[in-house]
Amino acid sequence: MNYLNENGSGSVNDLVDITNSSTATVRRDLTHLESKGFLKRFHGGATVDQMEQEEDYSEKSVKNLSKKLKIAQKAAELIEDGDTIFIDAGTTTYEMMPFIKASNITVVTNSITLIDQLVRNGHNTHVLGGKVKPSTKAVVGHDVIEKLKTLSFDKCFVGVNAIDIHHGYTTPDEDEAYIKRTAVEQARRAFVLADSSKFERSAFVKFAGVEEAVIITENENHPFLEKIDDRTTIIGGGVSDLYSDI
Amino acid sequence: MNYLNENGSGSVNDLVDITNSSTATVRRDLTHLESKGFLKRFHGGATVDQMEQEEDYSEKSVKNLSKKLKIAQKAAELIEDGDTIFIDAGTTTYEMMPFIKASNITVVTNSITLIDQLVRNGHNTHVLGGKVKPSTKAVVGHDVIEKLKTLSFDKCFVGVNAIDIHHGYTTPDEDEAYIKRTAVEQARRAFVLADSSKFERSAFVKFAGVEEAVIITENENHPFLEKIDDRTTIIGGGVSDLYSDI
DNA sequence: TTATATATGATTGACTTTGATTGAATTGGG
DNA sequence: CCCAATTCAATCAAAGTCAATCATATATAA
Structure with missing residues (x-):
């Protein structure tokens, strides 16, 4: 989320490199985060909604509940x-x-x-x-x-x-x-x-x-x-x- | 879309150069974006149908504003x-x-x-x-x-x-x-x-x-x-x- | 410690996107 | 009005990406 908030979007491979985890994990996490409304996936990666990009992750966590x-x-x-x-x-x-x-x-x-x-x-x-x-x-x-x-x-x-x-x-x-x-x-x-x-x-x-x-x-x-x-x-x-x- | 918004229009070849992709992909994307209403195609390229022609980006200075x-x-x-x-x-x-x-x-x-x-x-x-x-x-x-x-x-x-x-x-x-x-x-x-x-x-x-x-x-x-x-x-x-x- | 739940990563086959090729359609100059 | 050049959509195979599955590893609770 930090990476996406800074860059607006990122590919699955970017996120694999950054997090030192497998594509399977990245995909799973992206699926989960999307279901919570934190990001929007596209074929090959994900974006954060530009309008809410500034919003703090923890802040939204609370909101999401x-x-x-x-x-x-x-x-x-x-x-x-x-x-x-x-x-x-x-x-x-x-x-x-x-x-x-x-x-x-x-x-x-x-x-x-x-x-x-x-x-x-x-x-x-x-x-x-x-x-x-x-x-x-x-x-x-x-x-x-x-x-x-x-x-x-x-x-x-x-x-x-x-x-x-x-x-x-x-x-x-x-x-x-x-x-x-x-x-x-x-x-x-x-x-x-x-x-x-x-x-x-x-x-x-x-x-x-x-x-x-x-x-x-x-x-x-x-x-x-x-x-x-x-x-x-x-x-x-x-x-x-x-x-x-x- | 960034390019089109800045220049008002662009040829397929322009967009191929800018995006480092093939004409097939550019055409496909143009077709898709047109169906969503984001641009209007013409033979050889596409325009964004702006209400008023945006002026050249370099020219779009304090003076023109x-x-x-x-x-x-x-x-x-x-x-x-x-x-x-x-x-x-x-x-x-x-x-x-x-x-x-x-x-x-x-x-x-x-x-x-x-x-x-x-x-x-x-x-x-x-x-x-x-x-x-x-x-x-x-x-x-x-x-x-x-x-x-x-x-x-x-x-x-x-x-x-x-x-x-x-x-x-x-x-x-x-x-x-x-x-x-x-x-x-x-x-x-x-x-x-x-x-x-x-x-x-x-x-x-x-x-x-x-x-x-x-x-x-x-x-x-x-x-x-x-x-x-x-x-x-x-x-x-x-x-x-x-x-x-x- | 054991058992229970959760997270991970490799593999698979299905799906999507891409770019080269083709023949049809459009364009503009003679 | 025709012809050559360009642009077009359709097709296909290759590359890339996907969710689902499974076995393993790690965490949590009793």
């Missing part, structure tokens, strides 16, 4: 080659970026922040038009909804503020709730990214009922999930296993 | 309190940002790059929706045009690649030309930002005739301006004086 990244990674793994997806504006959805492995995907978003990352990673990116909300740099407004209604997605990924059996998925901002609602409606399969602190709470505006989307969370054993688990709405630890049943 | 800044500053000073304006994607228009002093303005743009600055400076910002072009992070496509047609602006500011009496304002990219054309049509007053190196040249697609917009440039004594000066189309040194006559 966070629930948010786990959830983001699980979400990103659900994206398949050729998918057309909607990604909502939000901090958790933002963390999905480095984990998206699928190719040939089309991504629609209302988040200005996400676009940089999407474009840099070579994804076909579309932005919804409208007023830019200064606080979150999310695009909101009537036009967003109107445009969304003309689109359909294989999957959609939205953040959420609170989940409750009776109130469903809720969020405090009305504009953003409408967008989430419409996105969920237009997607064949909707995913809500939520860490367990969001469970059994509710916010101002409901955008969908609990059964209308799959919850992606970090702790599949949370008591709240038992109440709503009808075998199809939770993705916990083993992502692919559970998802294959859906 | 200040040209751009002078133009940007003049343009920014034309914006008045309460205006609703369109700002085109482009490097010169980007430089306007720090000079915008007016308050209570509404800015519409198709440039993802501009949004950050606009929002940070507290302007009411709207983005046009559509496909994001990777090379320039400009939003393009049919939706952009359709939406533009429903709006009207007090003023619009667009970049240009070349200006010529017969061909008017021209730019190499067709998609972006349509956007500029529509923006100019929808504005009560249109301004084209162009340093004098753009004069008496022409690019592929015309988006307006010389008389349809006011040229903002750094050198009001350039011979080309005499040919087209009908007392209303040039803003040179004393910005406010000339503009007050319009």
Whole structure:
């Protein structure tokens, strides 16, 4: 990581020389570090994301243990080659970026922040038009909804503020709730990214009922999930296993 | 890509020499990069479709930067309190940002790059929706045009690649030309930002005739301006004086 | 100490990238 | 309008790179 941070990238052979270890070990470590989001592999070597290049390794280690990244990674793994997806504006959805492995995907978003990352990673990116909300740099407004209604997605990924059996998925901002609602409606399969602190709470505006989307969370054993688990709405630890049943 | 971004374009043979690889590999890579939207191929080489031709790297000194800044500053000073304006994607228009002093303005743009600055400076910002072009992070496509047609602006500011009496304002990219054309049509007053190196040249697609917009440039004594000066189309040194006559 | 888990490095066959060659397509000068 | 030169995409074999497997070595825990 020191070498990569200094040079931006390096070949497998470079790293073999530097670390006095075998190609097998280097490859294994690269695979592992990539899964944690520290670097991005390419055929023959690996790079670090230039934007985060400065960031301290240990600092990110701590960050990486966070629930948010786990959830983001699980979400990103659900994206398949050729998918057309909607990604909502939000901090958790933002963390999905480095984990998206699928190719040939089309991504629609209302988040200005996400676009940089999407474009840099070579994804076909579309932005919804409208007023830019200064606080979150999310695009909101009537036009967003109107445009969304003309689109359909294989999957959609939205953040959420609170989940409750009776109130469903809720969020405090009305504009953003409408967008989430419409996105969920237009997607064949909707995913809500939520860490367990969001469970059994509710916010101002409901955008969908609990059964209308799959919850992606970090702790599949949370008591709240038992109440709503009808075998199809939770993705916990083993992502692919559970998802294959859906 | 580094080479193309610095030089605007390059032949396959140039790229073979630079990368120490075969023509087959260069061609393959060009095909791939074009499919991702990072460049545009032509017979014998490729270009990055920049909004405005980047000048020679050696020449791109303080002097030329200040040209751009002078133009940007003049343009920014034309914006008045309460205006609703369109700002085109482009490097010169980007430089306007720090000079915008007016308050209570509404800015519409198709440039993802501009949004950050606009929002940070507290302007009411709207983005046009559509496909994001990777090379320039400009939003393009049919939706952009359709939406533009429903709006009207007090003023619009667009970049240009070349200006010529017969061909008017021209730019190499067709998609972006349509956007500029529509923006100019929808504005009560249109301004084209162009340093004098753009004069008496022409690019592929015309988006307006010389008389349809006011040229903002750094050198009001350039011979080309005499040919087209009908007392209303040039803003040179004393910005406010000339503009007050319009 | 033993047993249990984890990390390493060599080997393998599969996959990817590369560059030379070919014949087709494009270009510009006569 | 044709011809020669150049550029092109397609093909193929060689080189390079990959993940998976296995046996060995090292660390950790009881």
